[in-house]
Amino acid sequence: KQEVTQIPAALSVPEGENLVLNCSFTDSAIYNLQWFRQDPGKGLTSLLLIQSSQREQTSGRLNASLDKSSGRSTLYIAASQPGDSATYLCAVPIGAGANNLFFGTGTRLTVIP
């Protein structure tokens, strides 16, 4: 049974810092891993999707890595800004075919001005 863990549950950093968010999964037979951002009371915004054949994906100040063998993914945020404050969720597909996502419980990030 797949388990997805995100540690820490909450993180506060001063503005401008580079930071890393962690996502661990127990079943390494994944096809991809997706990172999302969720603002309070809002839906999820897709940030990055890494296919199992990829090691990294980059979008602006965000860089996500995937190491299937160790069951880990990291989301690196460069030069953090107060607008980056949100909950970050990672998710992996489970079940056959239809892309049903299994989510971690998230890391709540606060960037202090």
Add this chain to the structure above:
Amino acid sequence: SQTIHQWPATLVQPVGSPLSLECTVEGTSNPNLYWYRQAAGRGLQLLFYSVGIGQISSEVPQNLSASRPQDRQFILSSKKLLLSDSSFYLCAWSDQGAYTEAFFGQGTRLTVV
């Protein structure tokens, strides 16, 4: 570009009343469609998914049902709401095919009183 609309944003309903939440997707054809639930302090849980009109798969037995009357319309319903149905409900879509990127709506906050 593709967009997903979900409404209403908030809803307060009495116990025992019916429920209908609607989700529509624009800019794509034959998408996979999903309903997730996010309880306070808990992760997202997949409720239903659909790979085509009239095709609904249920992941969790509950007081809710889903329907897909049109290609890009997904409806979450209940005949009689329970207090335990209070939650944040999210609709999502992804392209057909396995393990494609998922995109979420802005969610509906349902409070059953």
